[in-house]
Each structure stands twice: as structure tokens, then as C-alpha cells.
Amino acid sequence: MIKVKTGDDKVHAYEIGITAEGVISDILGRKHGAVAVLIDGIERDFSHVLKTDCSIEPILGASDAGLYILRHSCAHLLAQAVTEMFPDAKPTIGPPIEHGFYYDFHMEPISKDELPKIEKRMKELAKQNLKIEREEHGNTKLRKMFSQNQFKAEIMDDKIGHDVGSSTYRQGNFVDLCRGPHVSSTSELRWFKLTSTSQAYWRGDAKREPLTRIYGLCYATKEDLKKRKKQIEEAAFRDHKKIGKEMDLYMINELIGKGLPVWLPNGELLKSEIERFAVETEKAYGYERVTTPVLAKQELFETSGHLPHYADSMYPPMEMDDGTYYLKAMNCPMHHLIYRNKKRSYRELPLRIAEYGTVYRNELSGTLTGLLRVRMLSMNDAHIYCTLDQVAQEFADNIKMIRDYYATFGFEDYKFRLSLWDSENTDKYIGLPENWEITQNHLRQILDDLEVPYEEGEGEAAFYGPKVDVQFTSLLGREESMSTIQLDFAAQECFDLTFVDETGGENSNLFVIHRAPLSTHERFIAFLTEHWTGNFPTWLSPIQTQVITISEKQNKYASKVAETLEKAGVRTRIDFSDNTIGKKIRMHRKMRPAYMLIIGEEESKKKTVAIRSRAGEQRNDVTLNDFVKEILEEIKNRSAELNIVLS
RNA sequence: GCCACCGUGGCUUAGCUCGGUAUAGCGACUGAUUCGUAAUCAGUAGGUCGGGGGUUCAAAUCCCCCCGGUGGCUCCA
Numbered sequence: 235m236i237k238v239k240t241g242d243d244k245v246h247a248y249e250i251g252i253t254a255e256g257v258i259s260d261i262l263g264r265k266h267g268a269v270a271v272l273i274d275g276i277e278r279d280f281s282h283v284l285k286t287d288c289s290i291e292p293i294l295g296a297s298d299a300g301l302y303i304l305r306h307s308c309a310h311l312l313a314q315a316v317t318e319m320f321p322d323a324k325p326t327i328g329p330p331i332e333h334g335f336y337y338d339f340h341m342e343p344i345s346k347d348e349l350p351k352i353e354k355r356m357k358e359l360a361k362q363n364l365k366i367e368r369e370e371h372g373n374t375k376l377r378k379m380f381s382q383n384q385f386k387a388e389i390m391d392d393k394i395g396h397d398v399g400s401s402t403y404r405q406g407n408f409v410d411l412c413r414g415p416h417v418s419s420t421s422e423l424r425w426f427k428l429t430s431t432s433q434a435y436w437r438g439d440a441k442r443e444p445l446t447r448i449y450g451l452c453y454a455t456k457e458d459l460k461k462r463k464k465q466i467e468e469a470a471f472r473d474h475k476k477i478g479k480e481m482d483l484y485m486i487n488e489l490i491g492k493g494l495p496v497w498l499p500n501g502e503l504l505k506s507e508i509e510r511f512a513v514e515t516e517k518a519y520g521y522e523r524v525t526t527p528v529l530a531k532q533e534l535f536e537t538s539g540h541l542p543h544y545a546d547s548m549y550p551p552m553e554m555d556d557g558t559y560y561l562k563a564m565n566c567p568m569h570h571l572i573y574r575n576k577k578r579s580y581r582e583l584p585l586r587i588a589e590y591g592t593v594y595r596n597e598l599s600g601t602l603t604g605l606l607r608v609r610m611l612s613m614n615d616a617h618i619y620c621t622l623d624q625v626a627q628e629f630a631d632n633i634k635m636i637r638d639y640y641a642t643f644g645f646e647d648y649k650f651r652l653s654l655w656d657s658e659n660t661d662k663y664i665g666l667p668e669n670w671e672i673t674q675n676h677l678r679q680i681l682d683d684l685e686v687p688y689e690e691g692e693g694e695a696a697f698y699g700p701k702v703d704v705q706f707t708s709l710l711g712r713e714e715s716m717s718t719i720q721l722d723f724a725a726q727e728c729f730d731l732t733f734v735d736e737t738g739g740e741n742s743n744l745f746v747i748h749r750a751p752l753s754t755h756e757r758f759i760a761f762l763t764e765h766w767t768g769n770f771p772t773w774l775s776p777i778q779t780q781v782i783t784i785s786e787k788q789n790k791y792a793s794k795v796a797e798t799l800e801k802a803g804v805r806t807r808i809d810f811s812d813n814t815i816g817k818k819i820r821m822h823r824k825m826r827p828a829y830m831l832i833i834g835e836e837e838s839k840k841k842t843v844a845i846r847s848r849a850g851e852q853r854n855d856v857t858l859n860d861f862v863k864e865i866l867e868e869i870k871n872r873s874a875e876l877n878i879v880l881s
Numbered sequence: 882g883c884c885a886c887c888g889u890g891g892c893u894u895a896g897c898u899c900g901g902u903a904u905a906g907c908g909a910c911u912g913a914u915u916c917g918u919a920a921u922c923a924g925u926a927g928g929u930c931g932g933g934g935g936u937u938c939a940a941a942u943c944c945c946c947c948c949g950g951u952g953g954c955u956c957c958a
Binding site: 325326327328329331343344385386389390392393394400401402410411412413414430431432433434435437438439444445446447449475479480486488492598599600601603782784785786787812813814815816817818819820821823830832834835836844846850852 | 882883884885886892908913914915916917918919920921931948949950951952953954955956957958
């Protein structure tokens with residue numbers, strides 16, 4: 235007999251040789267959503283045979299560890315289906331990933347249309363309730379079993395060498411080299427869906443064999459899978475590329491070049507409203523605005539240290555008759571020169587230099603997509619020149635600024651990250667280790683003092699110093715950097731930035747803070763569009779009111795309404811077409827005006843308007859004056875919610 | 882950059898497997914209608930099928946090259 239300790243801290247006695255499943259079903263009655271077990275802290279299959287005293291607890295499918303196992307088993311099921319349907323396909327690796335799994339096969343590429351067929355086969359195999367069995371083999375046997383698959387051989391070379399054996403998992407005719415654990419039967423795999431195919435390389439190395447990758451989702455429950463499918467659908471529905479086209483926000487033309495978006499009038503309105511907001515806000519915080527050239531001499535970027543670190547992401551150099559020039563990938567070097575343009579006194583600090591600059595970065599052509607990854611970035615950039623003891627206040631101000639901005643734009647799902655250097659890999663950075671320690675601790679202290687919740691990101695720092703980033707969760711749950719506040723202790727030395735201190739002496743104890751609270755316009759507007767599904771707050775809406783008449787008889791009054799609104803500063807459009815009212819509403823919805831004003835005989839007579847919200851709610855008999863007053867108030871307040879109809 | 886998939890009027894799209902110069906809807910325009918809340922009727926125009934080359938009597942369709950779009954590109958079998 236052996237003693238087995240279970241999760242409830244009870245000790246049970248069993249015959250030697252009982253399986254984990256035997257114990258779990260004895261305690262719980264049945265498996266209760268468990269996919270595997272934890273024996274003395276090690277993940278095991280249900281079929282694991284117990285020979286000595288141990289502790290055991292079930293791993294639930296819904297837990298992180300359980301999902302991992304489910305997804306991993308799902309990858310095997312995929313491989314089983316694929317190798318059956320495409321006998322030449324050689325399985326390579328198939329790990330679980332966030333939301334699901336993938337499996338890479340060495341095979342002819344397949345199109346997305348094959349996925350439903352493969353998925354169908356997977357479902358059939360799952361239904362067959364095939365037992366998933368672990369087998370242990372010696373090295374020679376293993377080598378023989380996978381002699382047809384050079385990828386598995388390579389994995390064995392790496393992972394187990396030529397002496398020791400390892401395990402395989404068998405389900406039906408399919409066997410895969412794997413250390414497990416796995417669920418005990420294919421029938422436990424139910425809530426999965428194949429989503430896409432793509433191409434990858436063996437070992438992620440472009441010089442090695444190209445592989446066909448198949449991605450799938452997998453969850454423990456039907457609801458979770460459904461939720462994720464819906465999330466993906468929703469994201470496609472809100473896609474800024476789709477909405478940007480519908481609303482005429484921007485265009486990309488192949489003659490201009492990819493990654494170089496053109497702002498159309500509606501997008502430009504959005505952009506300029508954001509800029510106006512930033513200019514107003516930053517004026518209140520003591521920023522001064524400048525404009526610097528889009529290109530500069532090579533020596534400038536050498537001085538700043540950017541060229542050695544950033545050469546790949548800068549555009550190739552331009553040879554001119556008086557030297558080599560580069561398009562700027564950042565504004566800081568020029569701002570440093572503005573600082574150095576004259577002797578600075580401690581009384582001027584902190585000196586805050588801001589610019590709506592456009593910087594150019596040479597992103598790999600294959601990574602460019604919509605507004606999210608572009609080669610021309612419009613930035614609400616600024617650099618703050620200050621002493622170390624002023625750093626805390628500047629960070630506090632910027633964190634407050636970011637929080638205020640986000641509240642106004644309606645963003646709620648974001649968090650702060652303290653981005654530190656990678657102390658194992660210091661080649662990527664400039665400056666002395668002790669400077670990194672000092673500044674990193676300083677930032678940590680600032681965040682702690684401000685009681686800002688944050689997480690730390692090792693290796694996420696800029697090459698010149700640590701930073702505080704704001705991580706935003708996209709519709710698909712992906713984390714993206716939005717805002718950033720960076721502490722730079724290296725610029726002082728590179729550019730010899732100093733000030734005259736209280737004693738009249740030259741002081742080099744100067745720090746630079748780089749900050750971009752609104753990311754880049756391109757990225758920001760992409761997120762903003764997806765966040766609001768194009769239904770922007772009134773102050774941002776390219777079209778704030780769309781005037782619609784019931785019939786041509788009201789054209790005259792409607793023109794007056796539109797004119798009054800325009801004069802008051804409300805962006806207004808009017809539709810004089812002789813379409814029916816229903817059709818007009820349907821057509822204008824695409825452009826997502828904040829409000830539609832419906833004008834018929836009633837309104838014409840009473841000199842009122844009927845206000846229709848985006849949701850279709852309506853408020854009738856509003857005098858034009860009242861509406862103008864209310865919408866101006868909403869615009870002025872930069873209200874994130876549209877309240878006029880419900881008020 | 883590399884790889885896979887895709888590219889048909891302003892937009893969405895049929896046709897491509899098995900070659901015979903193209904389908905429909907929306908939108909635009911014209912006319913009728915003057916209408917009360919997500920499709921009023923009729924008509925007209927609009928496409929060298931992303932670009933170039935090749936095969937062929939004949940190419941949207943097959944082949945090659947280029948351009949563009951989309952997805953993906955170290956993460957324990």
C-alpha cells in the first residue's frame with residue numbers, strides 16, 4: 235500500500251500500481267473537468283502509475299496549466315489529421331500558445347480553404363474517443379521510429395542527445411515525440427477551431443526549411459471559445475483600415491509608397507483636433523513649441539549616438555555636395571541643439587521643448603500595415619531639460635497628463651510599465667551600469683511615491699535610459715505601447731549640455747526626459763478608431779452634425795439650420811438629395827456623424843430640429859438655439875459621451 | 882527583408898479548377914416621386930480584370946517577373 239495525499243490534505247491509502255486516474259475518480263467521483271494531474275508538483279498524465287507515497291491534485295482544464303495541456307493535445311490532434319490527409323507532411327513542432335496552438339509541418343503550402351476540411355477530420359478523430367497513450371522508449375528505438383523525419387531527429391539531438399530515451403504519445407495511428415503530459419483521450423478535445431495558415435521557418439531561421447504553420451484556437455469550454463471567436467469578429471468589424479476607408483480618413487497609394495499614409499480631409503480634422511488639444515494642454519504645463527528640419531547631417535546622428543544603434547531603422551543616407559544627410563528618425567538631437575543654442579541658467583530649468591514633428595523610420599516593408607505600422611510618423615514630441623531633483627515632478631506631471639488624456643479619449647484599459655535595461659546584455663545600451671542602477675531606482679521610487687500601479691519590463695528600456703511606458707490592450711487583447719516617458723542620462727554627455735547653477739559655475743548635472751503621451755498620430759488614431767468603432771466623441775467627429783430633410787420642401791429651412799451651425803463652429807453637412815428619409819439615414823450612418831438633425835414640415839414650421847443619435851434614439855422639438863448651445867458645450871468640454879439626445 | 886495567401890468599375894463581389902475579352906448589388910449620374918426614421922421606381926454611364934512579359938488562333942483564367950494588400954517570421958518534442 236502507498237499513502238497518497240490529496241488536495242484537501244487528506245491522506246488515502248491505495249494499492250501500489252494504481253493510476254492517477256484511479257485516485258482522482260476515487261476522490262472526486264469522476265474527473266470533473268481535470269485534464270491531467272500534478273504529482274509531487276510535476277505534471278503527469280492520468281494514466282501515470284503510482285508506485286510510492288506522493289501527493290496528487292487534479293489540473294483543471296480551465297486553469298492556465300490545464301489550458302496549456304489542452305492546447306498542446308489539440309496540436310497533436312491537428313498533426314494527426316494533417317498527416318492522415320497529407321501523407322507527405324512531416325510534423326515538426328506544435329506548441330500551445332496564447333488562445334490556442336499551432337503546428338508547423340514540412341509540406342506543400344496549403345490554402346485557407348483546406349482548414350475546414352482539416353478541422354472536420356479533427357472533430358471526427360475526437361469523436362472516435364482515441365486513447366492518448368504515453369510510451370517510453372530507448373534512444374535507439376526512438377531514432378528508428380522517427381527516422382523518416384529529420385526535424386524530429388534534430389529535436390532529439392538537441393533535447394535528449396544520443397544516450398537517453400524519452401517518451402512518445404500515441405493516438406490511433408499517429409505517434410509524436412513528446413514529453414507530455416496530454417489529456418487521456420481525443421474526446422476531451424472539443425472546443426477548438428482552426429483559424430489561419432501561415433508560413434514559418436524551421437527554427438525561425440529564414441535560411442532553413444520553410445514550413446507551413448496552421449493556427450488554431452482552443453479553450454476549455456464552449457463559452458470561452460465563443461467569446462474569443464466573437465472578439466475576433468468584433469475586431470474585424472472595428473478594424474481601422476475598414477472604418478478609415480468608410481469614413482474617408484486616410485488613403486495609401488502605391489505610387490506614393492507603402493507605409494506612407496495620406497490624411498484625407500476627415501482624417502486631417504481628427505488629427506488637428508488632437509493636436510489642438512495637445513497644444514492647449516501642454517501650454518498649461520509650460521511647454522514651448524518649435525519646428526525643426528526633417529533632415530540633418532550624419533554628424534548630428536553620430537553625436538547623438540543614434541546612428542550606431544538605429545542605423546537599420548533610419549532611411550539610407552543622402553549624399554549631398556556638402557556632406558551626407560539623413561532623414562530624421564527622431565527629434566531629440568535637434569532639440570538638444572536648441573538647448574545648446576545659448577547659455578542656459580538654472581532659472582530656465584526645467585526647459586520644455588515641444589514639437590509636432592514628422593519623423594521617418596525605415597520599417598521592414600513586410601511589417602507595414604494600415605496606420606499601425608508606418609514609415610512616416612507624426613509625433614507629439616517633447617524634451618524636458620532638468621536636474622535630477624526635478625525629474626520626479628516632471629514625471630508626475632506627465633503621468634497626470636497621460637491619465638487626463640486617456641480619460642478624455644475614453645481609454646480605460648491601460649497600464650504603466652517601468653521599462654528597465656537588460657543587465658545580462660548591456661551591449662545594447664550606452665552609459666555606465668551605475669547610472670542605470672541610479673536612474674532605474676529613481677524612476678521606481680517616483681512611481682511608488684505616486685502610488686501608480688505598474689509592472690516592470692526587463693530589457694524594454696531605450697538605449698539611453700530607462701522609461702515609463704503605457705501599455706494599451708488592443709481589441710484582440712494584444713499589448714501595445716502607446717505613451718512613453720523616458721529618462722535620458724546620456725544626452726548630457728553626447729551634446730555637452732550644461733547650465734549655470736546658483737553658484738555661477740557650469741553644471742553638467744543635466745537630465746533629459748523624452749516624452750510622447752499620444753504615441754504617434756498614426757498609431758493613436760488607429761486605436762482611437764477601433765476603440766470607438768469610428769463613432770468618435772463629438773469634439774473629434776469629422777462630421778458633427780448631418781442635416782437631413784424629409785422632403786425638398788424643407789431645403790430652405792434646413793440650409794438655414796446648417797448655416798447657423800457652421801457659423802457657430804459646428805462641422806455640419808447637409809443632404810439635399812430627394813431620397814427617402816430612411817435611405818438618407820442609412821447612407822449617412824457610414825460616415826458616423828455625432829448627430830443627425832432631421833428636418834420635416836413640423837420642424838420647419840416650429841423652427842426646431844429633431845436630433846437623432848447614432849444609436850437611433852431621438853429627441854424632438856428642440857429649438858435650434860438650444861441644440862447649438864448644447865452641442866457647443868459638448869464640444870468645448872471634449873465630452874467622451876454623447877449626451878444631447880438623452881438629456 | 883523573407884515566406885504563404887490574395888488583387889476583377891468608387892465599394893462589396895461572380896467568373897479562374899476544365900482559356901473563347903466579364904456578373905450582380907451598393908454608390909454616382911439622369912428622370913419620375915416630395916416621401917417622418919436602417920433598401921421608392923425607371924434608365925444611363927463606369928472595367929486595357931494590379932502592372933509587364935510569355936504560352937496560345939484566343940488569357941481575368943495557364944506560366945514567369947514586378948508592384949500592392951493581408952497574415953506570419955527564435956518562444957520546451
